Amino acid sequence: MNFSADAARNGDSIFRKHPNILIYCMRITLLICFVATVSLQVVASSGAKGQGMENVNVSIKLENEDLISAIKKIESSTPFRFLYRTSDVKNIDNLTYNAGTTSVQNLVKSLLAGSQLTFKQIDDRILITRATEKVAKDVPVAKFQIITGTVFDAKTKDRIPGATVAIKNGQAKVLTDERGNFRINAAIDDVLLISYIGYETQEITVTKPVLEVRLQESAQSLKGVVVTGIFSQNKSTFTGAARTFNAQELSKVSNNNVLSALKSLDPSFQLPENLNMGSNPNVLPDVVLRGGNTLVDISQATVSNPFNYQPAPNSPLFILDGFETTLQRINDLDMNRIASVTILKDAGATAIYGSRGANGVIVIEMIRPVDGQLRVSYNANMSVEAPDLSGYDLLNAREKFELEDRSRTFYDSFNFRQDQLDYYRQSRLLAVQQGVNTDWISKPVRMGIGQKHNLYVEGGADAVSYGLNMTYDQKTGVMKSSDRNTTTANSFLSYRLKNFQFRNDLTLTFNKANNSPYGSFTQYTRLNPYWSPYKADGSLKVYLEEVTDPFSGLR
Incomplete structure (x- = not known):
């Protein structure tokens, strides 16, 4: 055979003489390319075909995501690809998973738990389909299912967004949405831990797929909240001067009256002593929170006296469950029904309540029923x-008589007055000598x-x-x-x-x-101890001191 250029130009070619050889060569080349392509595909897919779902591990983290997002994360981390109908999986959402590294098979089981879907591996494909009745009879029901619920405030019945719902001794954890709803994968008899800032953590055993949770407000949370009677604000963001006391703190110092309890707990809350009224239960105490006030009561401008002040010009404003009330109502309030008391002291009270809060504001919240x-x-x-009479150091009968005698009480420059004073002195001296020494302040x-x-x-x-x-x-x-x-x-x-x-x-x-029919206590502190309230026969006197002229017999 001649393979020279001349032979090619002259048409002396092996392919011209034997055209079947060219066809055979082309067929062999095509076969070799096909075999090589198939071999490359087998090599590329051998990693997935050669391993089952139970042998391939994956580690992903899900936070309230839907099933489609979870599938995409699995596909990006493994050689598997999923086949499914969008209509079958679009309603599965709020999935949370953070259990660390696990097999693809266990992960898919957990994601599909509680649904009507099943899965099957075909080479490197994972097929998700709806389970038929026959399959449902053969395959046992999954342990996990979707548990839904709502978290409420036990006191106000408001929904709580952002509350944490977790499985006790487990990894699953979700947060409630803006309406207080949650969805979590859990099994019957699992224990859920529900917690939120300012509330007591509550444990609930899963007994049904739909739950309703009511969180109780923590007693310590009142320390960080300022209740103004109009709104509640976090103490860290409240710029005014305020103090809050809960029911436990109030009951420790007084179980009788809320005003007495506040006096013991806050030095700015003062109850000036009324020496004239003493402990009369029918007299309202004077309450001072921001110091004395000497402004004229302009609401009574028609009165001719310009110094006609209102009865209690220094009394603060009292708010009970959001409404203004009187000092008498607060004084008679039952301590067992008080939930918290907030004292607003500075100009922040005026900014909220206007001029009525110029003397400060006392905000009282009552306990609400629990479901x-x-x-x-x-x-x-x-x-x-x-x-308590130990603070009264008064003179006895002899000391009082000697003081009057030394101060020349019984001496006068006019004769007729001197005669009368002599009778008084003789009568009082006789009473002292007879042992009359009346403790008047103990009588009423x-x-x-x-x-x-x-x-x-x-x-x-x-x-x-x-x-x-x-x-x-x-x-x-x-x-x-x-x-x-x-x-x-x-x-x-x-x-x-x-x-x-x-x-x-x-x-x-x-x-x-x-009220006591025996007058005021002040009157008894001014009575002379050498006077006796009783006559010689034991009956009460009409006049405490009767001096009789020995000559005329007249008083």
Whole structure:
């Protein structure tokens, strides 16, 4: 055979003489290329075909994501590809997974738990389909399922967004959405831990696929919240001067009166002593929070006296459950029903309440009923009030007479007056010599024993809560025959209709007050100890001192 250029030009070619050889060569070349291509595909897919789903490990993290996003993360980390219908998987969302490294098979099982979907590996493909009734009979029901629920505030019935829901001793954890709803993969009898800042952590055993959780406010959370009566604000962002006390702190110092408790807890809250009234239970105390005020009461400008001040110009503003109330109502308030007290001291109170808050504001929140089974509580306490007379260092009868005698009380320059004074001196000296020494300040006082009884019934379910309260408070003053009896009845009803919440609060108060018929205590401190309240026959005197002229017999 000639393979020269001349042979090619002259047409002397092997392919011209033997055309079948060219066809055979082309077929062999095509076959070799096909075999090489198939071999490359086999080599490329041998990593997936040669391994099952249970042998390939993957580590991903899911935070409230849907199934499609989870599948994409698995595909990006493994050689597997998923085949599915979008209509079958689009409704599976709120998936959370953070269990570390696991096999693809276990991961897919966990993601599809509780759904009507099943999966199957075909080479490097994972096929997700709906399970037929026959498959459902052969395959056991998965342990995990989608648990849904809503987290509420037990007091206000408001939904709590951002609360943490986790499986106890597990890795799954989710957060509630803006409406307080959550979805989590859990099994029946698993224990869920629900927590949120300012609330007590609650443990709930999963008994059904739909749950309703009510979190109780933590007692310590009141330390970080300022209640102004109009809104509640975090203490770290509240710029005014304020102090908040919960029910436990109030009951530690006084179980009788909220004003007395605040006086002991906050030095800025002052109750100036009223020496004229003493411990009269029917007299309201003076309350001073921001110092004295000497401004004229302009609301009484028509009065001719320009210095006609209002009865309590220094008294702060009292807010009870969001509404302004009187000092008398606060003084008669039942301590067992108080949840918290907030004292607003500075100009921040004026910014909220205007000129009415110029003397400060006392904001009181009452306890609300708690949902659940019917609960009945009863409280009773007794109080003892005893007069403390140790601070009165008064003269006795002989000391008082000698003081008057040395100060020339019984001497006068006019003769007719001197005769009268001599009679007085002789009568008083005779009483002292006879041993008359009356302790007048002990005569109108006694030991007062008071009592208080409180009966409270509360309950509710779902969207309705109720509470009934009855209180009887008897205060016995140290002045004889002085007392104050207060009977209070209260009913509270709260119900929620869709997104609206209604509250009905009715309070009835009955007071019966008795002042002492023996006058004021100040009068007894001014009586002379050589006077006796009794006659020689033991009867009461009409006049404490009767001086008779021995010659005329006249007084």
